[in-house]
Amino acid sequence: MVVLATKLYVDGDARDRALDSLRSLVDNEIGELDVEYDLGVRHDDFPSVTIEGEDAVVARNVLREQWGEIVPDLAPGETSVGTLESWDDEGFVLDAGQPVRIPAGELGLGPGTPAQVRERFGLVQHLPLEFVYGGDDEPSRLSDDERDRLYEWTRGNGRLNVNSATRAEVRATLNRAGHAQDYVTIERLGLLEQSVICTEDTDPPGLLASVGGYLPSELRCVVP
Template sequence: MKPFNKKLNYTTNFHYYRWNAENPEKSREKFISTLKKVLEERIPEDLHLKIQSLHYKVDDRIFVQLIGNTKDDLIFVSNILNEITGKTYDTQNVPKNKPLHGILTSIGKIGFGVFVDVGIENPVKEVLIPLHRLRLQLVNDKKLSLKEIIEFYGFMDFLPVEIEVVKIENEKGGKMRFEGKFSDEFLEQLEEWINSGLDFIFTTGISRQMIKRTIAKRGHSMDIVQIDRLGPLETVVICKEGTNAPGIISHIGPFLPDCKFSTMRTKKLQKFWNHKQ
């Protein structure tokens, strides 16, 4: 076996966070260990490479170093891992009209749109999806308030999404402003969920394994279709027909103090998607 002689470094656009963590340092160490396992699961077994380093940067974004024998293999695997965590971009090199992994931020704190962190640095910038574009993409251009749209879709901080940057403007003082929209693939995923007519529970701040374990212990495994990982600490729990998402949350929530929940009750949304042009 040849020794590894190639390296590839990248920084994820994922910020470490935990809600109400009692022991932050232990929690941070555990998360790094868990994230490494999650990423290693996605590395094809026939490729001769591995994750050499995984650690926090000053801003709590996570640095990853891959080592292997060929540059092509390293790039291939880094692209797979970027689907999970995203990567960072300099303000001068943010791609337009290209799907980017993002995380919702500051949800409900402003009334004119939602912000998405897609890893823009030097300086740090977030992408605004303005209210008029949210209405056009999500509620068939109905004049709903931002609060109503957020509640319909269960949007909350740290929820992973996929967007495209559609406008980059230079403001006074040399500052830059970024506007975006949800990508076609993200909208297709929403449409698939909505057409199912099921209730969905989004969770942030805790691993998929812990969610599964708690649901099983509380006797709700039969009420769930599946539990999918959206990000390192984010999942979507798909409820069975007739299962009430708020009821599930009320049963498992007290046992998951480090977790935050939101719901998407798709029957309320079908009227918007069934009439989309």
């Protein structure tokens, strides 16, 4: 079984749509392998994929590479993925199957309070983030690759980050609101976390103001 490091935290019809989306994404990744799989959702909203068959090991590795994995026990010094659960003046708290605190001094994302860092980099709640677990003796920190990825967001075109919606739902909303020409692509950050990459001439705050009323989501801009 692989527990995917992305959360399914919406309810009702939105939950059914998200599950259908995840099932399609998993099938795209491992559907051609010699496996049978069953998709479920744990009590803590992390999806689990139980896999059997000749290519089971390969399939599990493919899903781990694509989504990251929630493991039963974190080992000091190892790189893992958790979702952004909360933040305060002391730092971020990630959900990696257990709470993992990233102290403010270990974010490595420049000056400012954790709330200011979150605003500057457009970090929506539940966003999957890669971290290095410190254990009992050392503080946990964001991984170097994660820091590089987030700094890359602040270069080039602006972004509008969204949670609580699938990629298809975000695309449909943008197109319905008349913004089909205002974005380059929608990058999937997690199952329900997306990043709308704007065109050079699109103002991310203006895009947020225009579509915010259509999406029952948290939206955060990244302005280069």
